[in-house]
Amino acid sequence: MARIVTLAAAQMGPIARTETRPQVVERLLAMMRQAKGMGADVVAFPEAALTAFFPHWYTEDDAEVDRWFEAEMPGPQTQPLFDEARRLGIGFHLGYCELDRTSGRKRRFNTAILVDAQGRIIGKYRKIHLPGHADHRPQTPFQNLEKRYFEVGDLGFGAWRAFGGIAGMIICNDRRWPESYRVLGLQAVEMVFCGYNTPVHHPAAPDHDRLGQFHNELSMQSGAYQNSTWVVGIAKAGVEEGVDMIAGSCIIAPTGEIVARASTAGDEVIVARCDLDLGRSYRETTFHMAIHRRPEHYRMIVERTGPQAPD
Numbered sequence: 459m460a461r462i463v464t465l466a467a468a469q470m471g472p473i474a475r476t477e478t479r480p481q482v483v484e485r486l487l488a489m490m491r492q493a494k495g496m497g498a499d500v501v502a503f504p505e506a507a508l509t510a511f512f513p514h515w516y517t518e519d520d521a522e523v524d525r526w527f528e529a530e531m532p533g534p535q536t537q538p539l540f541d542e543a544r545r546l547g548i549g550f551h552l553g554y555c556e557l558d559r560t561s562g563r564k565r566r567f568n569t570a571i572l573v574d575a576q577g578r579i580i581g582k583y584r585k586i587h588l589p590g591h592a593d594h595r596p597q598t599p600f601q602n603l604e605k606r607y608f609e610v611g612d613l614g615f616g617a618w619r620a621f622g623g624i625a626g627m628i629i630c631n632d633r634r635w636p637e638s639y640r641v642l643g644l645q646a647v648e649m650v651f652c653g654y655n656t657p658v659h660h661p662a663a664p665d666h667d668r669l670g671q672f673h674n675e676l677s678m679q680s681g682a683y684q685n686s687t688w689v690v691g692i693a694k695a696g697v698e699e700g701v702d703m704i705a706g707s708c709i710i711a712p713t714g715e716i717v718a719r720a721s722t723a724g725d726e727v728i729v730a731r732c733d734l735d736l737g738r739s740y741r742e743t744t745f746h747m748a749i750h751r752r753p754e755h756y757r758m759i760v761e762r763t764g765p766q767a768p769d
């Protein structure tokens with residue numbers, strides 16, 4: 459019997475700096491209901507979906523930074539998402555900024571969770587590839603301070619049995635690194651959720667700007683194809699507090715083909731009916747890892763030739 463799961467990507471338009479959590483949660487709830495009406499089993503929201511993308515601004519005020527973070531999940535303001543998911547019988551993926559005190563000190567992570575159709579958290583991922591810088595760069599039009607506000611995720615790239623298959627998560631910049639997908643591919647992942655906040659402008663290398671959407675799709679399509687998995691890319695889009703961000707949320711098949719794509723830069727839900735056995739077809743032929751992959755030879759090649767890095 460075919461294993462079909464209907465996945466939805468709930469792209470978000472900009473979130474104003476002044477927008478409150480209840481206001482943002484209302485937007486998410488509206489899209490969750492819309493996704494359910496479109497037949498979705500799971501709805502995926504972007505990276506840091508509860509706030510404006512504050513790493514674009516510098517502050518030394520620790521209390522101000524804390525206000526962008528969730529000290530509990532669910533908390534009183536996010537509980538409605540869990541309640542509505544249970545009422546509708548829909549799973550969801552949510553990116554948010556996590557304030558963790560379980561280790562006895564304050565730690566901040568760029569986090570995503572998977573929630574099942576009963577409203578239970580079944581998986582958590584903390585972003586590993588943090589882009590940008592930690593120092594103040596007031597001369598740039600906006601900053602990219604993820605290295606200042608977040609620690610590198612400490613949970614690895616996990617995979618969970620969920621939604622009738624195996625699900626994993628990566629976050630934004632992770633999608634540019636083949637290792638992210640490969641670690642999930644080695645766990646036979648069948649659907650990968652990836653929320654992103656990607657500015658159109660790249661202050662460190664403006665010549666990359668014209669290629670933003672191409673690189674977005676290139677990264678996720680190759681990750682999907684080379685690891686025999688569905689990939690759901692979910693954007694925070696539009697001009698947010700003066701920063702123009704790419705849209706282009708999409709759902710990509712294990713063939714590498716984009717089967718659904720957002721057409722606006724605002725709140726927009728797209729869905730695709732995803733056959734999880736399409737991934738199996740690739741995993742058991744072209745990309746049969748046990749038969750065709752040769753990691754022992756990769757190591758020997760590096761040992762024989764030495765590092766090739768430039769000076």
Ligand code: CDV
Binds near residue numbers: 602632634656
């Ligand atoms: N939020 C991100 O990780 N954004 C990066 C930008 C800063 C390059 C990205 O890879 O899209």
